[in-house]
Amino acid sequence: MKLITAFVFGVTFALGLGLGGMTQPAKIIAFLDVGGAWDPTLAFVMGGAVLVGAVTFPWALRRRKALLGDNFVLPTASAIDAPLLIGAGIFGVGWGLSGYCPGPALVSLVTLSPPILTFVAFMAAGQYLGRWLVRPSAAQEPILSDAG
Amino acid sequence: MPSSSIALALVGGALIGGAASGLLLFNGRIAGISGIFGGLLVPEREETAWRVAFVLGLLAGGGVLLVADPAAFPAHQPRALAVLAAGGLLVGVGTKISNGCTSGHGVCGLSRRSPRSLAATLTFMTTGALTVYVVNHIVQGYLP
Numbered sequence: 699m700k701l702i703t704a705f706v707f708g709v710t711f712a713l714g715l716g717l718g719g720m721t722q723p724a725k726i727i728a729f730l731d732v733g734g735a736w737d738p739t740l741a742f743v744m745g746g747a748v749l750v751g752a753v754t755f756p757w758a759l760r761r762r763k764a765l766l767g768d769n770f771v772l773p774t775a776s777a778i779d780a781p782l783l784i785g786a787g788i789f790g791v792g793w794g795l796s797g798y799c800p801g802p803a804l805v806s807l808v809t810l811s812p813p814i815l816t817f818v819a820f821m822a823a824g825q826y827l828g829r830w831l832v833r834p835s836a837a838q839e840p841i842l843s844d845a846g
Numbered sequence: 847m848p849s850s851s852i853a854l855a856l857v858g859g860a861l862i863g864g865a866a867s868g869l870l871l872f873n874g875r876i877a878g879i880s881g882i883f884g885g886l887l888v889p890e891r892e893e894t895a896w897r898v899a900f901v902l903g904l905l906a907g908g909g910v911l912l913v914a915d916p917a918a919f920p921a922h923q924p925r926a927l928a929v930l931a932a933g934g935l936l937v938g939v940g941t942k943i944s945n946g947c948t949s950g951h952g953v954c955g956l957s958r959r960s961p962r963s964l965a966a967t968l969t970f971m972t973t974g975a976l977t978v979y980v981v982n983h984i985v986q987g988y989l990p
Contacts, residue, residue, distance in 0.1 A: 700872075700873055700895075700896055700899075701895055701896060701899040702899075703868065703869070703872040703873055704869065704873055704875075704896040704897075704899035704900040704903065705899040705900065705902055705903040705906070706868075706903060707865040707866075707868045707869045707872075707873075707877065707900065707903065708865070708899065708900040708901060708902065708903020708904045708905075708906070708907065709903040709904075709906050709907040709910070710861055710864060710865035710868070710903075710907070711861070711862055711865035711866070711877060711900075711903070711904060711907065711949075712903065712904045712905075712906070712907020712908050712910075712911065713858075713861055713907045713910065713911065714857075714858045714859065714860070714861030714862035714863075714864075714865060715858065715862060715907075716858070716907070716908070716911040716915060716918040717854055717857055717858035717861065717915075717918075718854065718855050718857070718858020718859055718861075718862065719851070719854070719855060719858065719918075720858070721908075721911070721918050721919055721920075722918070722919075722920055723920060723923060723924055723925065724920060724924045727924055727925075727978055727982070730971075730974045730975045730977070730978040731975075731978045731979070731982055732975045732978075732979070733975070733978075733979045733983060734978075734979070734982055734983060739851050739852060739855050740855060741855075742852050742855035742856050742859060743855045743856075743858050743859040743862065744859060744948070744952055744953065745856070745859060746855065746856040746857070746858065746859020746860045746862070746863060747859040747860070747862040747863035747866065747952075747953045747957075748859075748863065748952075748953060748956045748957055749859070749860070749863065750859075750860050750863025750864055750867060750957075751863045751866055751867055751953055751954065751956070751957025752956070752957050752959070754863070754864075754867035754870075754871070754957075755867065755870060755954070755957040755958050756958075756959075758867060758870050758871040759870070759958075761871075763874065764870070764871060764872060764873055764874030764875075765871055765872045766872050766873060766874075768873060768874040768875075769874055770870070770874040771874055771875055771876070771893075772876065772958075773876065773945070773946075773955075773960070773962075775945065775962065776960070776961075776962055777962065778961065778962050778965045781943050781944060782944045782945070782962060782965065782966055782969075783944075783965065783966075783969050784943060784944070785939075785940045785941065785942070785943030785944025785945070785966075786940065786944040786946075786951070786965075786966040786967075786969035786970040786973075787940070787969050787970065787972075787973045788936050788939055788940030788943065788944075788973075789936065789937055789939075789940025789941050789944060789947060789970045789973075790940070790969060790970030790971065790972065790973030790974035790975075790976075790977065791933075791936050791940070791973050791974070791976075791977045792932070792933040792934065792935070792936030792937035792938075792939075792940055793933070793937060793948075793970060793974045793977075794933075794973065794974040794975065794976070794977025794978040794981065795925065795929050795930075795932055795933035795936065795977055795981065796925055796929065796930050796932075796933025796934060796937065797923075797924060797925065797933075798930075798933065798934070798937065799879075799937065799947050799948040799949075800879040800880040800883055800937065800941060800947045800948075800949070801879040801904070801947070801948065801949050803934075803937075804879065804883065804901060804904050804905070804908075805904050805905070805907060805908040805911070806908060806919055807905060807908065808905055808908035808909050808911075808912050809908075809912065809919050811919075811923075812927070813923045813927055813930050816927060816930055816931050816934065817930045817931070817933065817934035817937075818934065819934070820930075820931045820932075820933075820934030820935040820938065821883070821934040821935070821937050821938040822883075822887055822938060823934075823935060823938060824934065824935040824936065824937060824938020824939040824940075824941075824942065825880075825883065825884045825887050825938040825939075825941070825942045826887065826938075827935070827938065827939050827942075828938060828939040828940070828941070828942025828943045829884070829888065829942055831939070831942075831943060832942065832943055
């Protein structure tokens with residue numbers, strides 16, 4: 699049952715990304731092009747998502763357990779620290795360069811187009827590289843457990 | 847910006863928010879795509895099955911889009927292959943180091959009213975906009 703719901707919400711998530719225009723890198727770039735021909739449409743995608751989430755998340759989290767019996771697995775880190783800001787900064791540069799963030803890139807894999815396959819392969823390599831950079835011996839802080 | 851595209855953006859956003867809410871309510875998990883993807887690269891025993899199911903759902907949804915609305919995907923990439931590769935690497939590194947992307951920090955984090963996720967979201971929006979400014983308005987002519 700847990701796998702069925704995870705699958706169904708994955709499908710729903712992908713349809714939302716596609717309908718909202720997030721799988722169009724040109725739209726992402728136009729959204730980020732504040733200094734040029736700015737297209738703010740995608741702000742309504744995140745706005746719509748947070749509008750729903752801001753109501754349902756606190757409501758869902760009032761429960762002791764999730765509906766299918768699992769405990770809630772939530773991010774534990776709360777510090778606004780250097781890894782957070784540096785990592786988010788690096789992510790933004792990659793997002794602006796490519797026009798893809800992880801969700802739309804994975805959804806777009808179905809096109810089997812070489813540019814997308816390349817992007818996802820390098821994104822996987824980057825995950826391994828980032829994992830190596832934040833390995834426990836690389837910093838005094840432990841590996842952060844967070845939202846993903 | 848026609849109002850129909852705003853409406854479509856809101857509907858798309860609501861579906862994303864609904865999916866993230868559903869995953870939290872039913873499965874107790876955060877729909878952070880970079881974390882789900884990264885979690886599959888280095889699998890953890892208890893967390894792998896639902897992540898596989900969710901990613902298969904993303905792919906199935908992509909398949910539906912491909913059939914029902916092929917224009918959801920670009921006919922041509924606006925960026926050269928080398929730029930996409932560099933972007934992919936930075937997206938992977940950055941989301942790993944900061945533990946979240948547009949969905950984990952942007953949608954789920956803001957929905958949980960996490961100041962940490964707000965800081966991350968403002969940061970990647972800012973560097974994303976700066977990057978597009980530099981690429982589109984300064985170095986565009988030099989790119990392959």
